[in-house]
Amino acid sequence: QTPIVRGVALDRNEAKITVTNVADIPGSIATIFGKLANDGVVVDMIIQNASRNGSTDVTFTVPEQDLDRSIEGLQALDLISSTSELISDRAICKISIVGVGMRTHAGVAAKAFELLGRDNINIQMVSTSEIKVSVVVHERYGELAVRALHEGFGLHQSAGEQQAAS
Amino acid sequence: QTPIVRGVALDRNEAKITVTNVADIPGSIATIFGKLANDGVVVDMIIQNASRNGSTDVTFTVPEQDLDRSIEGLQALDLISSTSELISDRAICKISIVGVGMRTHAGVAAKAFELLGRDNINIQMVSTSEIKVSVVVHERYGELAVRALHEGFGLHQSAGEQQAAS
Numbered sequence: 587q588t589p590i591v592r593g594v595a596l597d598r599n600e601a602k603i604t605v606t607n608v609a610d611i612p613g614s615i616a617t618i619f620g621k622l623a624n625d626g627v628v629v630d631m632i633i634q635n636a637s638r639n640g641s642t643d644v645t646f647t648v649p650e651q652d653l654d655r656s657i658e659g660l661q662a663l664d665l666i667s668s669t670s671e672l673i674s675d676r677a678i679c680k681i682s683i684v685g686v687g688m689r690t691h692a693g694v695a696a697k698a699f700e701l702l703g704r705d706n707i708n709i710q711m712v713s714t715s716e717i718k719v720s721v722v723v724h725e726r727y728g729e730l731a732v733r734a735l736h737e738g739f740g741l742h743q744s745a746g747e748q749q750a751a752s
Numbered sequence: 753q754t755p756i757v758r759g760v761a762l763d764r765n766e767a768k769i770t771v772t773n774v775a776d777i778p779g780s781i782a783t784i785f786g787k788l789a790n791d792g793v794v795v796d797m798i799i800q801n802a803s804r805n806g807s808t809d810v811t812f813t814v815p816e817q818d819l820d821r822s823i824e825g826l827q828a829l830d831l832i833s834s835t836s837e838l839i840s841d842r843a844i845c846k847i848s849i850v851g852v853g854m855r856t857h858a859g860v861a862a863k864a865f866e867l868l869g870r871d872n873i874n875i876q877m878v879s880t881s882e883i884k885v886s887v888v889v890h891e892r893y894g895e896l897a898v899r900a901l902h903e904g905f906g907l908h909q910s911a912g913e914q915q916a917a918s
């Protein structure tokens with residue numbers, strides 16, 4: 587049976603910003619990312635879960651070197667000063683399990699979560715697609731998480747991956 | 753300049769389930785998706801934003817035909833009856849903007865949000881990666897959203913895409 591998990595990537599250079607209480611009306615998220623794009627910020631993940639009470643949080647990740655500029659740019663927006671606050675965190679890392687056909691193999695995400703949970707690694711954020719399961723955890727767990735996933739999925743850590751992990 | 757947006761995909765056959773107030777401790781999300789995997793449920797997107805008060809919501813999408821089975825499976829879990837509730841919705845669709853190198857082109861996500869917002873389409877959920885910006889909107893907006901994105905990104909709707917949209 588063809589293994590569907592191809593590799594594990596670790597990105598330590600990420601920081602996250604959560605914009606809290608974004609009004610759940612058309613145009614809100616466009617305002618936020620329009621400003622970031624104008625400011626030339628490189629955005630990686632964007633995560634927004636469904637609103638339950640008229641507003642929701644929007645979280646995105648940027649390279650750590652873009653964190654201050656992202657915050658300053660957003661603070662200039664009316665919506666930020668009046669209704670939302672910015673919660674930022676540099677002490678995170680992103681781990682991605684990369685494969686193919688993972689949608690029909692929901693077990694891959696479940697197994698990844700199980701492997702991390704078993705090592706007592708708390709999962710802060712999750713964003714998945716057919717080819718990638720991405721989680722954000724505290725940066726202290728980066729190496730342990732990669733090890734747990736490699737062992738659990740029977741992968742050998744390549745030189746290339748070890749390089750990316752540093 | 754090479755266009756980096758390649759196409760727009762519409763999936764009308766999705767339903768979403770939000771598990772509310774999932775304890776932000778290791779193993780919680782593993783329990784949820786372990787059960788779903790055991791029940792043979794096909795999961796597409798998984799979205800979890802950062803917790804702010806010790807718990808957070810976890811949302812995932814499944815084909816509409818798997819919705820009832822997913823709900824029944826999760827209701828069997830202790831965590832669901834005691835602390836969390838399940839909020840499900842069939843009336844959604846998922847729209848994905850597919851391209852390459854979109855991480856360094858955060859403007860693509862910003863532009864997609866702007867195009868949708870301008871047509872008064874409310875964005876319920878967002879999950880992005882380097883190659884895909886996915887949003888969940890009310891199913892009534894499916895066709896309008898695809899049209900707005902095609903026009904805004906200068907794409908021609910292919911026969912293949914029209915097929916996928918039905």
Ligand SMILES: C[C@@H](O)[C@H](N)C(=O)O
Binds near residue numbers: 612613614616642
């Ligand atoms: C919360 C935010 O995504 C809002 N629903 C919008 O469409 O912009």
Ligand SMILES: C[C@@H](O)[C@H](N)C(=O)O
Binds near residue numbers: 776
């Ligand atoms: C909320 C949930 O993801 C929890 N943090 C876990 O690791 O399982």
